[in-house]
Amino acid sequence: MRFSANLGFLWHDKALPDAIHAAKAAGFDAVECHWPYDVPPADVAEALAETGLPMLGLNTRRGDVPAGENGLSALVGREDDARAAVNEALDYAVAVGAENIHVMAGFARGMAAHDCFIGTLRYATSEAARHGISILIEPLNHYDAPGYFLSTTDQAKQIVDEVDAPNLKLMFDCYHVQLMEGDLCHRLERLLPVIGHIQFAGVPDRGPPDEGEVNYAHIFAEIARLGFTSPLGAEYKPDGETERSLGWMTTYRA
Known part of the structure; x- marks a missing residue:
């Protein structure tokens, strides 16, 4: 197995370039991140070049976090902001050579939100295709993200089918899927054709x-x-220093 360090959780106390070096030293095969936008992309690109690690992906901005936003792409009336977030993510992804962008839906409900999300995704996939980048969508569980628009793999598959773009894929996070739906192995097999990235963490405490x-x-x-x-994304919360939580890598690589 090959593994990717999600630097939103692992080594989150380090500057992003330093976290990339720490992931390399720990034996990871790739890295991914959440919202790197406060770090100059040249610094991240330099760290990636020095370590030889690929950047698998990053997220679009959440929006007004203090106001409780967690993504913009399904929010009716925020279409311009959602497209601006996509453009920003694409610029950053191109600069650091990231392979995927997770387009975050946000807290919303109803058919109008569905149509809004579809429109944003059609824009995102069209723009990303020019750079050979894939767009990911990820269902989030309703314990950690109550009210998030995208919550199940069935809903995600329906959206992927409706958008009908070859570079739109499902981010299958085993942690979220187990909490919402279970039956991980059958779901992985059934959804494999539309899966672009797989993440994991312990359940139920992440x-x-x-x-x-x-x-x-x-x-x-x-x-x-x-x-x-492809490398599987370790997106879990260490209890203390990240290095002390990595015993699983030796076990699961054997």
Whole structure:
């Protein structure tokens, strides 16, 4: 197995370029991040070049975080802001060589929000295709993100089918999917054609993957059997120093 360090959670106390170097030293095969926009992209690109690690992806901005926003793309009346967030993410992704952009939907409900999200995604996929970048959408569980527009893989698959763009893919986060739907192995197999990235964390507390109710040794073996070869994203919350939480890497690579 190959693994990607999600630097939104791992080494979050370090500056992003330093976190990239820490991921390399720890043996990760790739990195990904959440919102890198306060860091000059040249600094990130330099760290990636020095380590040889690819940047798998980054997120569009959440919007007005103090006001409770968690994405803009399904918010009726915020279409211009959503497109601006897509443009900003694309510029940054191109500058650092990121492969994917997670377009965040936000807190919304109803058919108008669905149509708004579809419109943003059609814009995003069209613009991203010019740079060979894929757009990802990710269902979030309703415990951590109550009211988030996208909450299940069935809903995500419907949206992928409706947009009908080859560079729109599902980000399958095992943590979120287990909390909302379970049945991880069957869902991975059924959705494999539209999966662009896989993430994981322990369930239910989002800790390291060798803790909690999910047997990731079995899940990772199934992912390998299905032929998914891209690095899997470690998006969990370490309890203390990140280095002390990495024992699972040796176990699951064996």
